[in-house]
Amino acid sequence: MPSPIPRSxxxxxxxxxxxxxxxxxxxxxxxxxxxxxxxxECISQLIGSKGYARAVDIxxxxxxxxxxxTNMTQRLATEGLLKYEKYRGVTLTTDGAKLAAxxxxxxxxxxRLLRHFGIDEHTIYRDVEGMEHHVSRQALRGFNALxxxxxxxxxxxxxxxxxxx
Numbered sequence: 027m028p029s030p031i032p033r034s035x036x037x038x039x040x041x042x043x044x045x046x047x048x049x050x051x052x053x054x055x056x057x058x059x060x061x062x063x064x065x066x067e068c069i070s071q072l073i074g075s076k077g078y079a080r081a082v083d084i085x086x087x088x089x090x091x092x093x094x095x096t097n098m099t100q101r102l103a104t105e106g107l108l109k110y111e112k113y114r115g116v117t118l119t120t121d122g123a124k125l126a127a128x129x130x131x132x133x134x135x136x137x138r139l140l141r142h143f144g145i146d147e148h149t150i151y152r153d154v155e156g157m158e159h160h161v162s163r164q165a166l167r168g169f170n171a172l173x174x175x176x177x178x179x180x181x182x183x184x185x186x187x188x189x190x191x
Contacts, residue, residue, distance in 0.1 A: 063158075065088070072084065079115050080115035099116055107119055135169055138177075142173065142176040
């Protein structure tokens with residue numbers, strides 16, 4: 027049996043690797059990062075509860091430095107997802123509000139699903155924060171359908187919880 031190639035072995039350069047362009051030069055929509063989604067979710071919730079979202083509020087909610095908030099809000103404004111008004115804070119554009127609503131809905135579906143399993147709220151929060159950024163639309167539709175079934179069938183919830191022990 028041949029010995030495996032060590033991880034530190036140099037990789038061959040291929041035509042595909044040579045053709046790659048630098049990140050900054052790539053055109054097209056921005057990647058959906060977890061941080062980006064957390065900001066949009068936070069901003070939407072702040073606007074919903076307080077009527078506004080200022081950098082200081084976003085920083086406090088996300089437990090990060092205000093300078094980081096400034097950098098990300100500038101980036102989100104460049105992407106057309108929010109508007110920044112000096113001394114007034116940020117507001118979501120139509121696209122930003124739509125994306126934030128999708129993120130919040132994803133969070134709510136996953137939270138509802140995990141609650142059916144009798145998991146404590148702290149664990150649910152941690153799990154959802156990890157899952158919500160990586161779940162596909164197809165899986166989310168399945169989780170939503172499953173959650174609706176569990177909502178409608180308390181006996182099924184009891185059987186599932188019993189099977190978890």
